[in-house]
Amino acid sequence: MNYDVIVIGGGHAGIEASLAPARMGVKTLLVTILAEQIGASSCNPAIGGLAKGHLVKELDAMGGEMGLATDATGIQFRILNQSKGPAVRGSRAQIDMDRYRIYMRDVVLCTKNLDLKQEEVEALIIEDGRVQGVETQLGNRYMASKVIITAGTFLNGLIHIGEKQQIAGRQGEFASIELAENMRGLGFEIGRLKTGTCARIDGSSIDLSVMEPQGGNEKATPFSFRTDKKTFNPTQLPCHVTYTNETTHNIIESNFYRAPLFSGQIGGTGPRYCPSIEDKISRFRDRPRHQIFVEPQTIEANEFYINGMSTSLPTDVQLDMIRSVKGMENAKIVRYGYAIEYDFIQPTELRHTLETKKIEGLYCAGQINGTTGYEEAAAQGMMAGINAVLNLQGKKPFILGRDEAYIGVLIDDLVTKGTKEPYRMFTSRSEYRLLLREDNADVRLYKYGREFGLLDDEYLQYVERKKYDIDEAVSYLRENFVTPNREFIAFLETIGEDKINDKICLLDLLGRATMTKEKLIAFVPSFESYSDEVIEQILIEAKYSRYIEKQQAQVNKMKGMLQVKIPREFDFSKVSGLSNEIVEKLTNINPPTLFNASEISGVTPASLDILHIYIKMAQKAR
Structure with a gap:
């Protein structure tokens, strides 16, 4: 049977990896060992947390399912770090793990263009370096030019309880041994990781x-x-x-x-x-x-x-x-x-699209890429699914920058640095976290959900109006000033605010920690028409406006820097501060620009900064 995209594995990565292509209109197959375990919580019954909540919000902003499923089945909702700044807050929810699983299975079964098969994939069908499909333990062959592996801990899984060992992908479920051997035979750099769970x-x-x-x-x-x-x-x-x-x-x-x-x-x-x-x-x-x-x-x-x-x-x-x-x-x-021990592919084997470098049309997402966590898996699954479809359609790949989303940080870290331990997302991993807050994920990323057809028109109208209102309000506050005249100082006193001594724009004045919705509306009565969500964003933008401007300037500088050309005869070995490994890779590949250098595994943002300085020095010396 022929499909456009085949997804192997029905965990959190597999769900998003199959839903995205199906919703984009391509014929998709999800193959999983046990159909009733789609979306199972192998470990703790919770979604989100610090930085992980960001990933779920970003998924949701583009049309993913995890956030909706959590709301439908959650049994406790908390905002972590609520007393701290919005950039480091994280949403977390306990879920009813049984109802979550049933919810996700029903979504999969009811999604147009998506078929579900309870079988075990034993081998990939490869011809001339390109994936052609999969073969299952039942001898069935399903053909597709795009295959996404989301095997999780099932890939050569081995459970340990004391001296007892059991070959399994999860307690009571088969491991995927043949597929693991097949992957090793294809020449991928395979490692071994371990995770565990509680009683x-x-x-x-x-x-x-x-x-x-x-x-x-x-x-x-x-x-x-x-x-x-x-x-x-x-x-x-x-x-x-x-x-x-x-x-x-x-x-x-x-x-x-x-x-x-x-x-x-x-x-x-x-x-x-x-x-x-x-x-x-x-x-x-x-x-x-x-x-x-x-x-x-x-x-x-x-x-x-x-x-x-x-x-x-x-x-x-x-x-x-x-x-x-x-x-x-x-x-x-x-x-x-x-x-449980399981096999993973060193993620430096992948492109930023999560397609493998060795086999065309083969993508990997989730724990197979060395990550840990439901949220990291789901984020990768959606990105792999979208990129598989874009490749089918002959369109440019979808790669989120580190300045655009935590998802961009996650994937960039994996494919450029690799990992020697299960990778977990933290807010500290993002150098632009003031820009990448949970609360603004919708206005940051909805345009992609719109572009790929993953969001409905009613929601798009809502978020577009929200973004327009925020931009309009912030522009007004930035362009209008107040002065410390007697009348205005008296006004400040009536609302419980300290006086000002110099002329100041409203945006800076409203950035005070003491500002509230009521005080904002007192300053600008016309803002009363805005929704609570818009008011919240206005106050956050005011509070952090100067810091946000600095981070945005850093982003713009980085984007400009990546366009810098590297001289053809540039000697990378003369650059102090680069590791021998990076020097060797740069010398062998000889990238034409810093952007091309950034695509090489192991080349970090810090390495690019050093390179940029030396290129400028070389240009001045001429």
Whole structure:
């Protein structure tokens, strides 16, 4: 059977990778090992978090599904870092993991141009360096000139629980062994990573009353810009916080010899920012306790995820250590925690479109590229899906810049730097994070959703009007000034604001931390017609206007710099500050411009800055 795009894997990357092409009008096939596990939460039952929330918002702004699914199935909504600046805030939601999975499966089954097959892909069909399709364990051959692999932890997956090992992609599910061997045979640089998950506990066996409750925000804020805020009022359940203790630590420490992480049984590199409990005890033995989040997995709250106790220790040790924690003395384990090793492709094997350099038409997205997290996976899936269609249509690729989106930072980091450990997104990875806030993702990126036909007309009209109103208001405030005359100082006093001493533009004056919606409207009564979302953006733009201007100037400088031509006979070995590896790559490839140099794996923005300085020095010396 012939298709335009085939997606392998029904996880968070596979969902977005298949929905985008189908919605763009091309015939798409999603092949997954178990249809009812589409969108399953292999680890914690939550979406978003610091920087991860940015990715979900950006996906949503372009027409992705993850934000809508979270709003439909969320059971607790919080804004992290709410007391800090908007650039570092992050939306996070606990989800009903069962209903999320069902929601996503229904969306896949009801999407036009998208077929679903429950089969296991064993091999890629390759001819003359180009992908032609896939072959499954049933002997079925499905043909397509674009194939996207989103195999997650299933690619040669191996589960560890104590001394026990199990070949699986997720507990109770087959691993994809043949496809992994097929990928190795194609000559890709394959590495091995490790991740893990926590035990799940019977809710009736936990005493939540002795733990610290942690609720969501009183007024829940939806993830999706397309969800109606006025009617959004989900049922919210609390999570609870408890702590390990010295007894817990002694139990774990006395069983290090049985821990696959320390016995040599596990060879893959684990996520540094989400270590297992045994790794935490080993590295931070001086700490008297570690925080544990007890999170409901569904609205019924009959099973809880013990966040903070990811482990691969034997089952008897898991039970002892969990029961040593306050509130879980009588805990009954429903599902044991485990570690899983899996294959990944070194992402420097990919272009910025996520197409592989070795095989034309073959794309990879998600954990196969060395990332960790549902959100990182979904973002890559959507980008791979869109680029597969654009390539089919003979159009230019879709590559988000580091100044445009966290998604652009994510992919640029992967394909230029590669990774030796599971890559996780952080706000600190973005040098332009004041520009790339969660709250403005819609006005930043909706144009792409419009261009690719992924957003409906009603929403497009709404966001276009929102952007127009923001731009109009900010321009007015920037162009209008006030002076410290007696009348204006008296006005400031009536609204509880300190006086001014010099002439100042309204935008700078409204940037004070004390400014509110009511004060803004007092300054400019005509702004009362604006929506709350527009008012919020006006106040943020006012508060950070000078910093935003500086970052925008940096962006413009970088864009101009990338157009700089590199002299044909330029000697890269004379550039101090470049690694030998970068010098070798630049010498061999001899890129004509700094932009072409930026496309080479391993060449970082800092390297480009150094190169630019030396090119200018060489030009002056002539």
